[in-house]
Amino acid sequence: MRLSQHPGRFCHGAAHLRREQISALNRSQIRVLTTSNILWSVQKTPEPSRSTQLRTEATTLSAKKSDASANPKTPVRIESNKKKGDLLGESIVTSKEQRKADWAIMKEMAKYLWPKDDWGTKLRVGTALTLLVGAKVLNVEVPFYFKNIVDSMNIDFAAVGGTAWTVAGSMLIAYGATRIGATLFQELRNAVFASVAQKAIRKVAGNVFDHLLRLDLSFHLSRQTGGLTRAIDRGTKGISFLLTSMVFHVFPTALEISMVCGILTYQYGFQFAAITAATMVAYTAFTITTTAWRTKFRKQANAADNKGATVAVDSLINYEAVKYFNNEGYEVARYDKALKAYEDASIKVTTSLAFLNSGQNIIFSSALASMMYLAANGVATGQLTVGDLVMVNQLVFQLSVPLNFLGSVYRELRQSLLDMETLFNLQKVNVNVKEKPDAKILNLSHGGEIRFENVTFGYHPDRPILKNASFTIPAGAKFAVVGPSGCGKSTILRLLFRFYDVQEGRILIDGQDVRDVTLESLRKSIGVVPQDTPLFNDTIEHNIRYGKIDASNEEVQRAAERAHVHELIQRLPEGYKTAVGERGMMISGGEKQRLAVSRLILKDPPLLFFDEATSALDTYTEQALLQNIKSIIKEKARTSVFIAHRLRTIYDSDQILVLKDGHVVEKGTHAELLEQKGVYADLWHAQELSLAQDADLERNLEVGELEVPTAPTPTDANKPLN
Numbered sequence: 001m002r003l004s005q006h007p008g009r010f011c012h013g014a015a016h017l018r019r020e021q022i023s024a025l026n027r028s029q030i031r032v033l034t035t036s037n038i039l040w041s042v043q044k045t046p047e048p049s050r051s052t053q054l055r056t057e058a059t060t061l062s063a064k065k066s067d068a069s070a071n072p073k074t075p076v077r078i079e080s081n082k083k084k085g086d087l088l089g090e091s092i093v094t095s096k097e098q099r100k101a102d103w104a105i106m107k108e109m110a111k112y113l114w115p116k117d118d119w120g121t122k123l124r125v126g127t128a129l130t131l132l133v134g135a136k137v138l139n140v141e142v143p144f145y146f147k148n149i150v151d152s153m154n155i156d157f158a159a160v161g162g163t164a165w166t167v168a169g170s171m172l173i174a175y176g177a178t179r180i181g182a183t184l185f186q187e188l189r190n191a192v193f194a195s196v197a198q199k200a201i202r203k204v205a206g207n208v209f210d211h212l213l214r215l216d217l218s219f220h221l222s223r224q225t226g227g228l229t230r231a232i233d234r235g236t237k238g239i240s241f242l243l244t245s246m247v248f249h250v251f252p253t254a255l256e257i258s259m260v261c262g263i264l265t266y267q268y269g270f271q272f273a274a275i276t277a278a279t280m281v282a283y284t285a286f287t288i289t290t291t292a293w294r295t296k297f298r299k300q301a302n303a304a305d306n307k308g309a310t311v312a313v314d315s316l317i318n319y320e321a322v323k324y325f326n327n328e329g330y331e332v333a334r335y336d337k338a339l340k341a342y343e344d345a346s347i348k349v350t351t352s353l354a355f356l357n358s359g360q361n362i363i364f365s366s367a368l369a370s371m372m373y374l375a376a377n378g379v380a381t382g383q384l385t386v387g388d389l390v391m392v393n394q395l396v397f398q399l400s401v402p403l404n405f406l407g408s409v410y411r412e413l414r415q416s417l418l419d420m421e422t423l424f425n426l427q428k429v430n431v432n433v434k435e436k437p438d439a440k441i442l443n444l445s446h447g448g449e450i451r452f453e454n455v456t457f458g459y460h461p462d463r464p465i466l467k468n469a470s471f472t473i474p475a476g477a478k479f480a481v482v483g484p485s486g487c488g489k490s491t492i493l494r495l496l497f498r499f500y501d502v503q504e505g506r507i508l509i510d511g512q513d514v515r516d517v518t519l520e521s522l523r524k525s526i527g528v529v530p531q532d533t534p535l536f537n538d539t540i541e542h543n544i545r546y547g548k549i550d551a552s553n554e555e556v557q558r559a560a561e562r563a564h565v566h567e568l569i570q571r572l573p574e575g576y577k578t579a580v581g582e583r584g585m586m587i588s589g590g591e592k593q594r595l596a597v598s599r600l601i602l603k604d605p606p607l608l609f610f611d612e613a614t615s616a617l618d619t620y621t622e623q624a625l626l627q628n629i630k631s632i633i634k635e636k637a638r639t640s641v642f643i644a645h646r647l648r649t650i651y652d653s654d655q656i657l658v659l660k661d662g663h664v665v666e667k668g669t670h671a672e673l674l675e676q677k678g679v680y681a682d683l684w685h686a687q688e689l690s691l692a693q694d695a696d697l698e699r700n701l702e703v704g705e706l707e708v709p710t711a712p713t714p715t716d717a718n719k720p721l722n
């Protein structure tokens with residue numbers, strides 16, 4: 001009765017599936033997606049940024065894992081499973097271990113249901129439990145009134161006279177009032193409990209999110225963000241399901257069964273209760289084993305559904321490729337293969353459901369019939385009335401409603417526990433870069449001298465990036481780091497910012513080891529304009545203000561002016577309120593870099609890092625912005641480090657460091673380095689030469705001296721590609 005009115009409470013599989021399919025197809029933004037009704041609206045994702053590419057490269061394992069997790073019924077286990085050697089998220093854990101993990105989660109949840117000093121929550125839980133018991137007590141009373149009504153009707157109205165009202169009026173009222181009371185109690189319980197469940201969800205999700213933000217960069221680079229948010233999403237839904245199914249289904253049903261057994265024993269003797277108890281045991285055992293067996297068919301159906309969706313979306317995204325190679329038939333066959341797998345699995349789902357329902361019904365109806373037989377015998381021998389027969393029937397029959405969903409509840413509960421385990425495991429991931437308990441606030445009394453002493457570091461132990469590197473960046477100096485791509489220039493910044501800790505040696509700022517100071521004070525002191533500017537999907541104003549959350553509008557505008565972006569912003573139709581799009585996709589690379597500089601100006605930190613901060617700008621804007629940056633640096637005598645490929649942007653630095661293969665190979669001023677005729681001098685001459693050639697080329701094109709390459713001859717075009 002109750003559950004059939006709210007089947008959605010336990011039957012959210014379909015919604016689950018759709019969400020997972022969409023996440024599984026992260027490459028494209030799919031607006032609407034189902035396999036059976038194909039309503040696609042696919043939008044190609046623009047080129048991934050450098051950091052996204054890095055992320056993707058570094059996550060082969062986790063990508064596989066999240067593909068597997070695209071199947072909503074497949075567990076995604078973050079750390080622990082890797083150790084157990086599962087690549088696809090299916091863990092190889094014994095049932096004993098699993099039970100232990102499940103208990104651990106239940107215990108963790110109990111903390112949220114009965115929080116130590118939160119009397120408000122305790123009161124709510126207490127009230128909900130009282131209402132739960134009250135609703136069930138009322139519910140089992142209904143058959144009593146029914147019995148009394150039937151018994152009082154068992155008179156010869158023609159002989160005795162009277163109406164139904166005079167004979168059973170009060171019982172009829174009591175019957176109706178009890179039913180209404182049971183429903184009211186039940187709904188009140190739902191209302192009272194809602195805030196407990198929602199509070200728990202908010203707390204857990206908040207804690208996990210906070211923890212995620214504290215985790216190391218290395219953790220984030222090796223996980224797919226989509227996978228993480230999905231883990232939070234599914235985990236919190238799991239909490240909601242676990243709490244509500246426990247409070248709304250498992251406990252009340254268990255309570256009702258015990259009450260029914262008690263009443264039957266008390267009223268009619270042990271036999272009735274024994275049959276009820278034995279039936280419940282058989283029914284539960286049958287349901288759990290059958291559900292465990294048939295869950296694999298649902299998994300297969302979900303996997304096939306995902307596969308079908310992936311194939312279809314891939315074909316539609318690559319529509320042009322399909323046409324170029326006339327492969328429509330091939331694509332349809334691929335899609336049909338997935339549909340066939342879905343069809344097979346779905347048939348198994350339905351037939352096994354029929355088996356489950358039949359079995360449950362046979363067990364239940366046999367028990368009900370046996371009890372009816374006992375009661376009818378009682379009536380025949382005069383020990384029981386017809387009302388008793390009706391009461392036994394109704395008492396037991398009422399149990400069939402919640403029991404009919406036992407399998408589904410069991411299946412969803414298992415899934416919720418797995419999802420929650422993933423969520424709670426996220427909270428257990430350790431932070432590698434930790435703050436010492438006695439960490440002090442970074443003191444920049446010497447103007448911000450940065451010293452790397454014999455630093456050795458590699459992202460992987462077997463591939464060192466910096467090898468015994470030593471150098472000093474004097475306080476207030478304009479310092480540049482140059483070197484071939486991948487030699488570890490940006491790594492210097494990441495180590496200083498303590499995204500990673502060095503493996504050997506130490507890094508000092510004004511004589512203090514970065515590992516001895518608080519992370520907050522360290523990171524507050526360093527300002528970065530990174531290679532790839534991370535922008536939020538919000539307005540330009542919000543993105544600039546991110547450098548100083550409480551900055552006034554004037555401050556934001558002044559920062560934009562100094563970063564040479566104010567005029568440009570003003571020309572936009574919505575000015576500072578213009579949205580930048582996801583990852584800043586709606587503005588150009590150069591604009592992004594200038595927003596990053598504005599942000600840095602607002603943050604106004606003592607140590608500045610520019611990691612190819614102007615690489616996306618044209619020469620004129622770059623020069624203008626660099627002039628401005630230089631004046632800011634000079635004004636406050638800031639220590640500043642420029643990482644650059646274009647040597648023309650840094651040749652006037654106080655000191656230039658040349659890195660190669662993880663070693664410091666040269667250092668000095670531009671003039672000194674040119675004199676040394678080493679790596680820097682080679683690089684400088686090469687760049688100058690290339691600039692000169694470019695200038696020549698432009699000039700020649702202008703005067704029309706160069707031949708424009710001609711189109712290939714037909715013979716060339718007919719040559720085979722290999």
Ligand SMILES: Nc1ncnc2c1ncn2[C@@H]1O[C@H](COP(=O)(O)OP(=O)(O)OP(=O)(O)O)[C@@H](O)[C@H]1O
Nearest residue numbers: 218221459460465484485486487488489490491492
């Ligand atoms: N998180 C990471 N995990 C593993 N390897 C990494 C990671 N980040 C960078 N690397 C590798 O470390 C090396 C140095 O990287 P870094 O970003 O410091 O180079 P760079 O000198 O700044 O290069 P570029 O001039 O191209 O920006 C590169 O080979 C890079 O592939």
Ligand SMILES: N[C@@H](CCC(=O)N[C@@H](CS)C(=O)NCC(=O)O)C(=O)O
Nearest residue numbers: 010011349353357404405406407408
């Ligand atoms: N009696 C069964 C089925 C109950 C039922 O109908 N469940 C709904 C979901 S709440 C359903 O659609 N089940 C489909 C299925 O289990 O495949 C059980 O105990 O699980």
